Amino acid sequence: MSAPVAIHIENLSKTFGRFRKRIHAVKNLNLDIHAGQVYGFLGPNGAGKTTTICMLLDLVLPTQGDVYIYGKHVRREHDVLRRVGAIVEHAAFYNFLPARKNLEVLARTGNHYDPDRITALLAQVGLTDRARQRVKGYSTGMKQRLGLAAALLHDPDLLILDEPTNGLDPAGMHEIREFIRDLVDNHGKTVFLSSHLLGEVEQICDRVAIISLGQIVREGAVADLLAGKAQLRVEASPLDKAAAVLREHWTLSTGNSQWMMVNAPREDVPHVVRKLVEHDINVYEVSSQRQTLEQYFLSVVREEVSGD
Numbered sequence: 001m002s003a004p005v006a007i008h009i010e011n012l013s014k015t016f017g018r019f020r021k022r023i024h025a026v027k028n029l030n031l032d033i034h035a036g037q038v039y040g041f042l043g044p045n046g047a048g049k050t051t052t053i054c055m056l057l058d059l060v061l062p063t064q065g066d067v068y069i070y071g072k073h074v075r076r077e078h079d080v081l082r083r084v085g086a087i088v089e090h091a092a093f094y095n096f097l098p099a100r101k102n103l104e105v106l107a108r109t110g111n112h113y114d115p116d117r118i119t120a121l122l123a124q125v126g127l128t129d130r131a132r133q134r135v136k137g138y139s140t141g142m143k144q145r146l147g148l149a150a151a152l153l154h155d156p157d158l159l160i161l162d163e164p165t166n167g168l169d170p171a172g173m174h175e176i177r178e179f180i181r182d183l184v185d186n187h188g189k190t191v192f193l194s195s196h197l198l199g200e201v202e203q204i205c206d207r208v209a210i211i212s213l214g215q216i217v218r219e220g221a222v223a224d225l226l227a228g229k230a231q232l233r234v235e236a237s238p239l240d241k242a243a244a245v246l247r248e249h250w251t252l253s254t255g256n257s258q259w260m261m262v263n264a265p266r267e268d269v270p271h272v273v274r275k276l277v278e279h280d281i282n283v284y285e286v287s288s289q290r291q292t293l294e295q296y297f298l299s300v301v302r303e304e305v306s307g308d
Protein backbone atom coordinates (compact mmCIF):
# COMPACT_ATOMS: atom_id res chain seq x y z
CA MET A 1 0.00 0.00 0.00
CA SER A 2 1.42 3.38 -0.87
CA ALA A 3 1.57 6.16 1.73
CA PRO A 4 -1.08 8.91 1.68
CA VAL A 5 -0.40 11.95 -0.45
CA ALA A 6 0.98 14.83 1.63
CA ILE A 7 1.18 17.36 -1.23
CA HIS A 8 -0.82 17.24 -4.44
CA ILE A 9 0.09 19.83 -7.07
CA GLU A 10 -2.23 20.18 -10.05
CA ASN A 11 -1.55 22.21 -13.22
CA LEU A 12 0.26 24.81 -11.18
CA SER A 13 1.58 27.86 -13.05
CA LYS A 14 2.91 31.25 -12.08
CA THR A 15 3.60 34.14 -14.41
CA PHE A 16 5.25 37.34 -13.24
CA GLY A 17 5.11 40.66 -15.09
CA ARG A 18 3.27 41.67 -18.20
CA PHE A 19 3.79 41.81 -21.95
CA ARG A 20 7.43 41.68 -22.96
CA LYS A 21 8.59 41.46 -19.37
CA ARG A 22 6.48 38.38 -18.70
CA ILE A 23 8.30 35.52 -16.93
CA HIS A 24 6.81 32.05 -16.77
CA ALA A 25 8.38 31.09 -13.45
CA VAL A 26 6.36 27.86 -13.05
CA LYS A 27 4.66 26.09 -15.94
CA ASN A 28 1.89 23.58 -15.49
CA LEU A 29 3.40 21.61 -12.64
CA ASN A 30 1.85 18.30 -11.63
CA LEU A 31 3.30 16.38 -8.71
CA ASP A 32 2.31 14.09 -5.85
CA ILE A 33 4.48 13.90 -2.75
CA HIS A 34 3.66 10.90 -0.62
CA ALA A 35 3.95 11.06 3.16
CA GLY A 36 6.84 9.49 5.05
CA GLN A 37 9.75 10.47 2.84
CA VAL A 38 12.32 13.16 2.18
CA TYR A 39 11.48 14.61 -1.22
CA GLY A 40 14.00 16.78 -3.07
CA PHE A 41 13.06 19.58 -5.43
CA LEU A 42 16.11 20.34 -7.55
CA GLY A 43 16.82 22.90 -10.15
CA PRO A 44 19.32 25.55 -11.24
CA ASN A 45 19.01 29.21 -10.19
CA GLY A 46 15.77 30.72 -11.38
CA ALA A 47 14.18 27.32 -12.12
CA GLY A 48 11.10 28.16 -10.06
CA LYS A 49 11.76 26.34 -6.79
CA THR A 50 11.09 29.19 -4.40
CA THR A 51 8.06 30.34 -6.41
CA THR A 52 6.60 26.82 -6.20
CA ILE A 53 7.30 26.58 -2.48
CA CYS A 54 5.63 29.96 -1.93
CA MET A 55 2.54 28.71 -3.74
CA LEU A 56 2.49 25.55 -1.61
CA LEU A 57 2.39 27.78 1.46
CA ASP A 58 -0.15 30.21 0.01
CA LEU A 59 2.38 33.05 0.08
CA VAL A 60 2.17 33.58 -3.68
CA LEU A 61 -1.07 33.40 -5.63
CA PRO A 62 -0.89 30.90 -8.50
CA THR A 63 -1.73 32.22 -11.97
CA GLN A 64 -3.38 28.88 -12.54
CA GLY A 65 -3.75 25.54 -10.78
CA ASP A 66 -4.24 24.15 -7.30
CA VAL A 67 -2.29 22.87 -4.32
CA TYR A 68 -3.70 20.37 -1.86
CA ILE A 69 -1.99 19.47 1.39
CA TYR A 70 -3.31 16.34 3.10
CA GLY A 71 -6.24 16.55 0.71
CA LYS A 72 -7.17 20.13 1.65
CA HIS A 73 -7.01 23.03 -0.75
CA VAL A 74 -4.43 25.43 0.71
CA ARG A 75 -6.27 28.58 -0.32
CA ARG A 76 -9.80 27.50 0.50
CA GLU A 77 -8.94 25.38 3.56
CA HIS A 78 -6.13 27.46 4.93
CA ASP A 79 -6.18 25.76 8.34
CA VAL A 80 -4.30 22.83 6.90
CA LEU A 81 -1.16 24.99 6.96
CA ARG A 82 -1.12 24.45 10.72
CA ARG A 83 0.18 20.99 9.93
CA VAL A 84 3.07 22.51 8.00
CA GLY A 85 6.39 23.99 9.17
CA ALA A 86 8.43 25.96 6.66
CA ILE A 87 11.55 27.95 5.92
CA VAL A 88 11.45 30.04 2.75
CA GLU A 89 14.69 31.65 1.57
CA HIS A 90 15.75 32.96 4.97
CA ALA A 91 13.95 32.58 8.25
CA ALA A 92 13.35 36.02 9.78
CA PHE A 93 14.09 36.72 13.43
CA TYR A 94 14.29 39.61 15.85
CA ASN A 95 18.00 40.36 15.69
CA PHE A 96 18.15 42.14 19.03
CA LEU A 97 16.68 39.16 20.90
CA PRO A 98 18.56 36.02 21.92
CA ALA A 99 17.79 32.86 19.94
CA ARG A 100 15.82 31.25 22.72
CA LYS A 101 13.75 34.38 23.25
CA ASN A 102 12.92 34.41 19.54
CA LEU A 103 11.54 30.89 19.77
CA GLU A 104 9.59 31.83 22.90
CA VAL A 105 7.99 34.80 21.14
CA LEU A 106 7.08 32.65 18.16
CA ALA A 107 5.65 29.92 20.35
CA ARG A 108 3.59 32.41 22.36
CA THR A 109 2.17 34.08 19.27
CA GLY A 110 1.36 30.64 17.85
CA ASN A 111 -0.22 29.65 21.15
CA HIS A 112 1.90 26.57 21.72
CA TYR A 113 4.39 27.74 24.34
CA ASP A 114 6.24 24.89 25.97
CA PRO A 115 9.67 25.74 27.48
CA ASP A 116 10.77 22.10 27.59
CA ARG A 117 10.05 21.69 23.91
CA ILE A 118 12.09 24.82 23.13
CA THR A 119 15.01 23.45 25.17
CA ALA A 120 14.78 20.12 23.35
CA LEU A 121 14.58 21.74 19.90
CA LEU A 122 17.57 23.98 20.60
CA ALA A 123 19.53 20.87 21.56
CA GLN A 124 18.36 18.98 18.45
CA VAL A 125 19.59 21.68 16.11
CA GLY A 126 22.85 22.07 18.05
CA LEU A 127 22.29 25.55 19.45
CA THR A 128 22.08 24.88 23.20
CA ASP A 129 25.37 26.65 23.94
CA ARG A 130 24.47 29.71 21.87
CA ALA A 131 20.79 29.98 22.81
CA ARG A 132 21.32 33.05 25.00
CA GLN A 133 23.22 34.95 22.34
CA ARG A 134 21.45 37.60 20.27
CA VAL A 135 20.56 36.52 16.75
CA LYS A 136 22.40 39.62 15.50
CA GLY A 137 25.69 37.84 16.12
CA TYR A 138 24.60 34.58 14.51
CA SER A 139 26.29 33.15 11.41
CA THR A 140 24.19 32.13 8.38
CA GLY A 141 24.45 28.51 9.40
CA MET A 142 23.32 29.23 12.95
CA LYS A 143 20.34 31.17 11.59
CA GLN A 144 19.46 28.19 9.40
CA ARG A 145 19.50 25.92 12.45
CA LEU A 146 17.36 28.34 14.40
CA GLY A 147 14.99 28.51 11.41
CA LEU A 148 14.63 24.76 11.52
CA ALA A 149 13.87 24.86 15.25
CA ALA A 150 11.27 27.59 14.60
CA ALA A 151 9.66 25.56 11.81
CA LEU A 152 9.31 22.61 14.18
CA LEU A 153 7.90 24.52 17.16
CA HIS A 154 4.28 23.54 16.59
CA ASP A 155 5.22 19.92 15.83
CA PRO A 156 4.08 19.93 12.18
CA ASP A 157 3.56 16.74 10.15
CA LEU A 158 5.05 18.23 7.01
CA LEU A 159 8.17 20.37 6.67
CA ILE A 160 8.69 22.48 3.57
CA LEU A 161 12.25 23.78 3.42
CA ASP A 162 13.75 26.06 0.80
CA GLU A 163 17.51 25.37 0.69
CA PRO A 164 17.78 24.16 4.32
CA THR A 165 21.52 23.52 4.26
CA ASN A 166 22.37 26.88 2.73
CA GLY A 167 25.31 28.46 4.55
CA LEU A 168 26.17 25.42 6.64
CA ASP A 169 29.69 24.04 6.82
CA PRO A 170 30.21 20.34 5.96
CA ALA A 171 29.88 19.23 9.58
CA GLY A 172 26.75 21.35 10.01
CA MET A 173 25.26 19.90 6.82
CA HIS A 174 25.94 16.42 8.08
CA GLU A 175 24.18 17.16 11.38
CA ILE A 176 21.15 18.75 9.72
CA ARG A 177 20.97 15.89 7.24
CA GLU A 178 20.91 13.35 10.07
CA PHE A 179 18.36 15.47 11.87
CA ILE A 180 16.02 15.65 8.85
CA ARG A 181 16.38 11.91 8.17
CA ASP A 182 15.59 11.18 11.81
CA LEU A 183 12.43 13.30 11.63
CA VAL A 184 11.22 11.17 8.73
CA ASP A 185 12.51 7.76 9.79
CA ASN A 186 11.69 7.89 13.49
CA HIS A 187 9.09 10.61 14.00
CA GLY A 188 6.68 10.07 11.12
CA LYS A 189 7.33 13.43 9.44
CA THR A 190 7.40 14.23 5.73
CA VAL A 191 9.98 16.65 4.34
CA PHE A 192 9.86 18.52 1.04
CA LEU A 193 13.10 20.41 0.42
CA SER A 194 14.65 22.36 -2.39
CA SER A 195 18.38 22.35 -2.95
CA HIS A 196 21.28 22.94 -5.27
CA LEU A 197 23.58 20.81 -3.18
CA LEU A 198 23.23 17.61 -5.10
CA GLY A 199 25.68 15.61 -3.05
CA GLU A 200 23.51 16.42 -0.05
CA VAL A 201 20.30 15.59 -1.84
CA GLU A 202 21.63 12.28 -3.01
CA GLN A 203 22.39 11.28 0.55
CA ILE A 204 19.21 12.51 2.15
CA CYS A 205 16.33 12.23 -0.34
CA ASP A 206 14.21 9.21 -1.19
CA ARG A 207 12.77 10.81 -4.31
CA VAL A 208 13.49 13.89 -6.36
CA ALA A 209 11.96 16.07 -9.04
CA ILE A 210 14.33 18.01 -11.28
CA ILE A 211 12.92 21.30 -12.47
CA SER A 212 14.29 23.50 -15.21
CA LEU A 213 12.75 26.71 -16.56
CA GLY A 214 9.62 26.13 -14.48
CA GLN A 215 8.93 22.59 -15.66
CA ILE A 216 9.58 19.17 -14.23
CA VAL A 217 12.04 17.38 -16.48
CA ARG A 218 12.63 14.22 -14.42
CA GLU A 219 10.97 12.69 -11.39
CA GLY A 220 11.62 9.49 -9.51
CA ALA A 221 13.37 7.57 -6.75
CA VAL A 222 17.03 8.63 -6.57
CA ALA A 223 18.18 5.00 -6.97
CA ASP A 224 15.96 4.50 -10.08
CA LEU A 225 17.09 7.73 -11.74
CA LEU A 226 20.71 6.73 -11.37
CA ALA A 227 20.23 3.04 -12.29
CA GLY A 228 21.81 2.16 -15.64
CA LYS A 229 23.60 5.49 -15.76
CA ALA A 230 27.07 4.01 -15.55
CA GLN A 231 30.01 5.90 -16.93
CA LEU A 232 33.58 5.07 -17.83
CA ARG A 233 36.46 7.21 -16.74
CA VAL A 234 38.99 7.13 -19.53
CA GLU A 235 42.56 8.32 -19.12
CA ALA A 236 44.44 8.25 -22.41
CA SER A 237 46.96 10.18 -24.47
CA PRO A 238 46.57 12.15 -26.64
CA LEU A 239 43.21 12.77 -25.07
CA ASP A 240 41.74 14.97 -27.82
CA LYS A 241 42.35 12.22 -30.34
CA ALA A 242 40.80 9.66 -27.95
CA ALA A 243 37.76 11.91 -27.58
CA ALA A 244 37.35 12.17 -31.33
CA VAL A 245 37.48 8.37 -31.70
CA LEU A 246 35.10 7.61 -28.85
CA ARG A 247 32.63 10.32 -29.79
CA GLU A 248 31.79 8.34 -32.91
CA HIS A 249 30.32 5.55 -30.76
CA TRP A 250 29.42 7.00 -27.37
CA THR A 251 28.48 10.33 -25.84
CA LEU A 252 31.06 12.04 -23.67
CA SER A 253 30.29 14.06 -20.57
CA THR A 254 32.67 15.87 -18.24
CA GLY A 255 36.42 15.70 -18.20
CA ASN A 256 39.64 17.66 -17.91
CA SER A 257 42.98 17.67 -19.72
CA GLN A 258 43.91 14.20 -18.43
CA TRP A 259 40.70 12.21 -18.46
CA MET A 260 37.12 12.22 -19.68
CA MET A 261 33.86 10.51 -18.77
CA VAL A 262 32.16 8.36 -21.39
CA ASN A 263 28.50 7.43 -21.04
CA ALA A 264 28.80 3.68 -21.34
CA PRO A 265 28.26 0.60 -19.16
CA ARG A 266 31.05 -1.58 -17.82
CA GLU A 267 30.42 -4.15 -20.59
CA ASP A 268 31.76 -1.63 -23.09
CA VAL A 269 35.22 -1.42 -21.48
CA PRO A 270 36.84 -3.93 -23.92
CA HIS A 271 35.32 -2.12 -26.94
CA VAL A 272 36.54 1.23 -25.69
CA VAL A 273 40.06 -0.10 -25.12
CA ARG A 274 40.10 -1.80 -28.54
CA LYS A 275 38.99 1.36 -30.36
CA LEU A 276 41.68 3.40 -28.64
CA VAL A 277 44.45 0.87 -29.30
CA GLU A 278 43.40 0.54 -32.96
CA HIS A 279 44.02 4.27 -33.29
CA ASP A 280 47.44 4.12 -31.64
CA ILE A 281 46.28 5.92 -28.51
CA ASN A 282 48.00 5.14 -25.20
CA VAL A 283 45.49 3.93 -22.60
CA TYR A 284 46.33 4.58 -18.95
CA GLU A 285 43.03 3.75 -17.31
CA VAL A 286 39.45 2.80 -18.14
CA SER A 287 37.28 2.31 -15.07
CA SER A 288 33.55 2.12 -14.63
CA GLN A 289 31.85 4.48 -12.15
CA ARG A 290 28.34 5.04 -11.01
CA GLN A 291 26.98 8.40 -12.08
CA THR A 292 26.42 10.80 -9.23
CA LEU A 293 23.21 12.77 -8.92
CA GLU A 294 25.24 15.86 -9.76
CA GLN A 295 26.44 14.43 -13.08
CA TYR A 296 22.92 13.21 -13.85
CA PHE A 297 21.42 16.58 -12.98
CA LEU A 298 23.91 18.45 -15.15
CA SER A 299 23.26 16.17 -18.12
CA VAL A 300 19.48 16.54 -17.74
CA VAL A 301 19.59 20.31 -17.37
CA ARG A 302 21.99 20.61 -20.31
CA GLU A 303 19.66 18.51 -22.49
CA GLU A 304 16.69 20.66 -21.56
CA VAL A 305 18.46 23.91 -22.24
CA SER A 306 19.79 22.73 -25.60
CA GLY A 307 16.26 21.53 -26.41
CA ASP A 308 17.19 17.89 -27.16
Ligand SMILES: Nc1ncnc2c1ncn2[C@@H]1O[C@H](COP(=O)(O)OP(=O)(O)OP(=O)(O)O)[C@@H](O)[C@H]1O
Nearest residue numbers: 016017023025043044045046047048049050051052
Ligand atom coordinates in the same frame (compact mmCIF):
# COMPACT_ATOMS: atom_id res chain seq x y z
N1 LIG B 1 8.30 38.55 -7.42
C1 LIG B 1 8.81 38.30 -8.62
N2 LIG B 1 8.65 39.15 -9.64
C2 LIG B 1 9.16 38.92 -10.87
N3 LIG B 1 9.83 37.78 -11.19
C3 LIG B 1 10.03 36.88 -10.22
C4 LIG B 1 9.54 37.08 -8.87
N4 LIG B 1 9.88 36.00 -8.13
C5 LIG B 1 10.56 35.19 -8.95
N5 LIG B 1 10.65 35.69 -10.19
C6 LIG B 1 11.29 35.06 -11.36
O1 LIG B 1 10.78 33.76 -11.50
C7 LIG B 1 11.80 32.84 -11.87
C8 LIG B 1 11.89 31.73 -10.84
O2 LIG B 1 12.40 32.27 -9.62
P1 LIG B 1 12.55 31.41 -8.28
O3 LIG B 1 12.99 32.33 -7.22
O4 LIG B 1 11.32 30.63 -8.05
O5 LIG B 1 13.73 30.41 -8.69
P2 LIG B 1 14.56 29.41 -7.77
O6 LIG B 1 14.51 28.09 -8.46
O7 LIG B 1 14.11 29.47 -6.37
O8 LIG B 1 16.03 30.00 -7.92
P3 LIG B 1 17.25 30.05 -6.85
O9 LIG B 1 17.93 28.73 -6.97
O10 LIG B 1 18.10 31.13 -7.40
O11 LIG B 1 16.70 30.34 -5.50
C9 LIG B 1 13.06 33.65 -12.02
O12 LIG B 1 13.22 33.97 -13.38
C10 LIG B 1 12.79 34.89 -11.20
O13 LIG B 1 13.49 36.00 -11.71
Ligand SMILES: [Mg+2]
Nearest residue numbers: 049050051162
Ligand atom coordinates in the same frame (compact mmCIF):
# COMPACT_ATOMS: atom_id res chain seq x y z
MG1 LIG C 1 15.06 30.00 -4.58
